[in-house]
Amino acid sequence: MLKKTLHISSSPHIFKGHTTDQIMKNVVWALLPVVFYSVYAFGWNALLVIATATLGSVITEHVLCRLSKKETTIADYSAVITGILLGLTLPPAFPLWMAFVGGALGIALGKYIFGGLGYNVFNPALVARAVLQAAFPVAITTWHPAFLPDRFSEVASSVLALPLMQPQYDVISGATPLSAFKFEGYTTPASELAFGLVSGSAGETCAVIIILGGIYLIARNMMNWRIPAAVLLSAFLLSGALYLVNSELYPSPVFMLFSGGLMLGAVFMATDMVSSPITPLGLWIYGAIIGVLTIVIRVWGGLPEGVMYSILLANAISPQIDRLIKNRVYGTTPKMKAV
C-alpha cells in the first residue's frame, strides 16, 4: 500500500471551507424572503417581473460564455443575484420584456464586457437599472400601490405589454413615499415604511426583512458589515442634522432611512464585494459617500430617489479609494505615496 504514488500540493493543505459559489448562494437565500414579501405585497406582477429579470440575466450569462467559448459560469449564482436585485428595483407593474432586456443588459454591459465575475467596475444590477431608467423613463416611474385586493387574481396589462410596445396602465398609480414627499410635501409615517405598506419598487418595501437578510449574511461572514453601517449611519447623521436645522423643510432621519431603496441599496447593492473597496477604512469612506450622496440627491437634486446613482458613483471611485487607502504594513511607518 505504500508503493502507491502520492499526490502533492502546495501548502496550506487545509482550507476554511466556504467558497465563492457558496457565498453567492447564501446571498440568494438572504434575498428570497425579500422576494416573497414583495410578491405578497404586489402579487403575481412582482413575481413575474423578478423572475423575468433573473431569466434575462442567467440566459445572457450562459450565451455570452458559450459565444466566447468558455465554460458557462451560471453555476456560481452571481447572475441570479444580478437578476433578482434588478427585479427588486423595478416597479411591480413593469413590462416583462423590458425587465428581460434589463437583466440581459446588466450582465452584458455591467459585467461580461469587463471580463465577468470579479472584474465588473459597477454593480451589474444597477447598471441595468440605469440603462432602463434612461430608456424607459415613464415605465420605470409608474408605481403600483401595494396590497391591492386583486393582486393574486389579475396581472396588470402593462406587465404583459408586447415587446417594443408602450405599456398601457390601467391601475391608479400610487406615488412613492419619496415622490410624495418631494413633490407634495407629505411624509409617510415610519411604521408604514418599515413594514412596506407603501407603493414603490418591488424590493424597497419591507425594511425589516432586508435588515434580517443582511444580519444573516453578516453572521455567516459573507458580507462586510462596515458598508451598510457606513451608508446608514452617514445618511442618518446628514439627514438628522438637516432635520435639526429645519424640521419643517426636511424630513426626519428615520423617514430617510426607511423610505425608497436606501435599505435595499445599503444591504444588498453597495455590498457587492467586487465593486467595493477592500480595506476597512476604505469601506467606511465608500459607505459614507453613498449615504451622503443619497441624501444630497433626495434633498437638493431633481430626482426623488438617489440611491442608484450614489452607489454607481461610489463604485466608480472605489478603485481610487483602494489606491489611496492602504493598510499600514506590519513593521513599516506610514508614508504618503504619490498617486
Place this chain on the structure above:
Amino acid sequence: MSLFNFHKDTFKHGIHPPESKEETRGLPIRQFPFSPLIILPMEQHIGAPSQVLVREGQEVQRGQLLAKAGGYVSVPLHAPVSGTVRKIANVPTISGKMSPGIYLEAFPFSTQEVKEGKPIDPDTATPEEILQGIQDAGIVGLGGAAFPTHVKLKVPDGKTCETLIINGVECEPYLTTDHRVMLEQEEDIFTGIKYLLKVTGAKQAIIGIEANKKDAAAHLEKHLPKDLPIAVKVLPVKYPQGAEKMLITAILGREVPSKKLPIEVGVVVVNVATTAEIGRLLPHGRGIQERVITISGPGVKKKGNYLIPVGTPLRFVLEQVGVEEDVCEVYMGGPMMGMAVSNLDISIVKGTSGILVFTRKEVSLNTKTYPCIKCGACVDACPILLNPSQMGILAKFGAYEEMASDFNLMDCFECGSCSYVCPSHIPLVQYFRLAKRAVRKKEALQKEKVNA
C-alpha cells in the same frame, strides 16, 4: 497613534483553523524503533551543507561526528545510530532535488550507547564557548525553519538583547511536539534557558504559550527555577502566532521593522524544543541524534508523539505506525506551512516537526478556482497587513517587481493565511513564493552585474 494601540496580548489579523490536536496532545513521547537503514542528507539546515568526514565502510558509534560544519552558517552532523557507513552518495530530499549524503546501516544488536564529547558548564563557560558548543552540537531551529541556532543567538555589535522569548506557541494544527516537550522536559528547558540568557545577555526570558496548552503553562510555572528570571505568558490561540514577529508583537506589543531581525527591538526568539535540546546536549557535549515528531492526521493508525532518530526513512516510519488504504498526501510539518512529500524514500531531518497523513477524503483534488471577488477575507487575515488580493492579481500578470516595490511582497513570510481563507481558492501564497523567488533571483543578478 499609541492612544488607539491597545495591546491585547496578541497581534492583528490572523486566522483560527481547527486545532486538530486532541488525538495526540495527551500521548507521552515514546522512543521510535531504529530503522535498519539511516539516510542523512548534508543539507538539513539553512546555509552551507555539512562536509562529510567519514569514508565508506567505516564503523561509527552513535553520537560520533559524521560531517563538520561547512562554514559559519552551517552545523555539523552526528551519527544517529551506531553502524557502518554503507555509501556516500546523493540522497533524495523533500524538494525533489538529490543532495549529497550518507547511507548508514545500523548494527542490529547494538545497545546504541551515545558517545559523549566535551561538556560545557552553564555556570563557568563564556558566551563564546556556549555559542561554539551549540554549533558543535549541530543545533538548528527545531520549529521547522532549521536555521543554525548559534547564528541567530549571536547578538551583532552595537545591539543589545533585553528579552529572550522562548517560543512554545506551536500554532500549526495537529502538531503537539512542543506541548509534550514542555510537559515532559521542563528541566532541559530551564537548563537551556540558562545557557541562552548567558549567550544573549538578556535580562529576562518569557515563555510564550497558547491558551490551548494551559496544562503545559501551569506545569512550567510550577517548576520555575527561583534563580532564573523566567516568566510564563499564556496567549490567546491564533495562527500564525508562532511566527517570530507575531509572537514578539503579542508578548511585548512591539513591531519588528520591515526586513529587519528581532534583535532590532531587543529580542531573540528561540523555539522551546530547541531550548530543551540545548539544555540536554550541552552539559554532555553531545550532538543531536533524534527529535520529537508528531505523527498524526486522519490517515495514521498509531498516532502519537515519537522520539525518532534523524535520518529515519519516511517509508519506515509510516510502516511502523500503519496508514490507511487510501493515503493521498503526506506532509512534513504542519498543514499550514508543511511540505507535501512526493517520495517516501526521503528521511526525517532535524527540522521535521510533524508527519501528517491525509486520505482521499481530506484532500480536495479538483478544487475549482474562481476569479477574485475582492471579498477582502485575505486582507483581514494577513498578519502583516498586506493586500494579498491585489498582489494575487499582479502575480497573475507576472508583475513581481511592482509587488515588491509597492505592496511589500518581501515581508510575506508565507504563513498561508490568505490561501486558507480565500473563497475562490486562489493559490495566493503559492504565487507569492514564486514571486519572491523571482525577485530575489533578479536582485542577485543585478548585484553580480554591479560587482562585475
